[in-house]
Amino acid sequence: MDSLTLLVVDDNPENINLLSAVLRDDYKVKAATSGEKALKIADKTPQPSMILLDVMMPEMDGFEVCRRLKSNPRTRHIPVIFVTAKIAVEDETKGLQLGAVDYITKPINPTLVKMRVRTQLALFDQNQELKRQVSETTKELHDSRLSVIQTLGRAAEYKDNETGLHVIRMSHYSRLIAEQLSGDEYWTELLFHASPMHDIGKIGIVDAILRKPERLDGEEWEEMKRHSEYGADILANHTSELLVMAREIALAHHEKWDGSGYPNGLKAEAIPLSARIVAIADVFDALTSVRPYKRAWSVEDAVSFIEAHAGSHFDPSLVKLFLNCLPQVLEIKAQFSG
Template identity: 45%
Template structure:
């Protein structure tokens, strides 16, 4: 044999153990004897390459012994040769059914013993090689998966960073602050979570919601920063920021950019259909847009704008309640008030 193998010999007759041990040792193997199946089970572990077992033994017979070997995940792949005087076909079939791999008939023929043991040991070596290959492959897959996750994480971070820069470009023209974007994103996250959305969608809305007004980058400063009330013509120009934002973001392939496009286009729609740019109503308005509408309006009410001073929290909440079923999705505005403590905590902790 090419290498030394470890073999367990189980027999209640000591001279049979000595006989097999002498032959197998000369063939270059390490042999361990056991006087019965119970002792053998105590000794047997994954370091063994082959088991030779008698069938007719006290305490536990060979059939029961093989069943125990196959039940143990650590030893179930070790090949077993039954060394037996049994010649009945039914006995041999039973041995095969419970997991025996081969047979050697007593009295033992040395040539047969060598051929059958070498055959089983070759099979065991091939099994070990396959297992080793599978283990190495699993390690490689885990390593590559980790590398891929790290790469995707960096790509994800790059997308988020791009979004932040994109939003900063819009802020540059508007008097809305970075804190407004943080608050609005956090309000949106709370409403998305409480709506029962899955973790990934909540994160997507949270990350993409700051792009809601990205289209304001295309609105003239004379309108965007006007301190007084807009004329009807100016208001139509101002409303176009939703379409501008949707169009800008529709050119991206990132899931964040795509979600940002949905939000930009739909966060000014109203539940009763009186919003813009498409006059959508009810559940025809995408849920992310409905969520961001609640978040954006509350922050707008409680924040300073070129055309207004901030309203008090009490006044703002009163206006929000009046918008239930008119401006806002009734279920979402109810969730907003059910979680008002979290909302107000974010407002105070992220103040301009």
């Protein structure tokens, strides 16, 4: 059987050589001397089975590297072990909170490093097998949960959408985009299930504003924008991955790539990936649907709008993926018309 590949990340070549010497008898070892290089290597196929990551590096420290790894559906599953001279308890706590599986302090003990790497790889294999078994045995629960989520999402949509099919269409559009982006089927399905709750905060908006056939005035528009925060409040204080993602989507799906969105003016990759995907799916379906305040746009006009706003409203790389799957999008649109 081929050896597993480990990625060692440290700006000091001597530290890389030391860890490589400890591990190369049992594993293939790749190296990166910066966080940016590490992210590129981790995102390539084949991916490393584990990343050993220094904290104190210039330009991008290890904590930020870990955060980006865990926010990318293609790399979020890779186990990360911090190997660092930062020995304070708060540093170790921060590393584990960011999603690392272990924290080893320098100077390293070679035997200890080998044991911890072996243990964490074994635990990762066990967890993957457990996920597979759970997935096989919970399909009925999975389908029931999806029905409940879609119903919850439609409860908000019924206030300003006659059929409530918007949440079903846009969740399928979101999944089509995500499927091209990520090999992580679990994350893609999580997005599919979480996205119908993107506008749950509309429950807190009065009908006079939601159903107003004319343009909202300034005060009304400010109240309408608060649906993002209302939704985040409704979905707060839950630890399940589904509801955590649903909350980040509810809060951030009106943020814009150039920072001009709401409620927090987030910019570019500071906007959660899930929300960036949903933003495209949501706008396309809203534009091509009849609303109290507007007619339905043609598909051609809606696509032109999204293309024109790539890099300002929308993540330009995701717009390309949306355009790639447009034929499937239109199939979904036709299937769930109403």
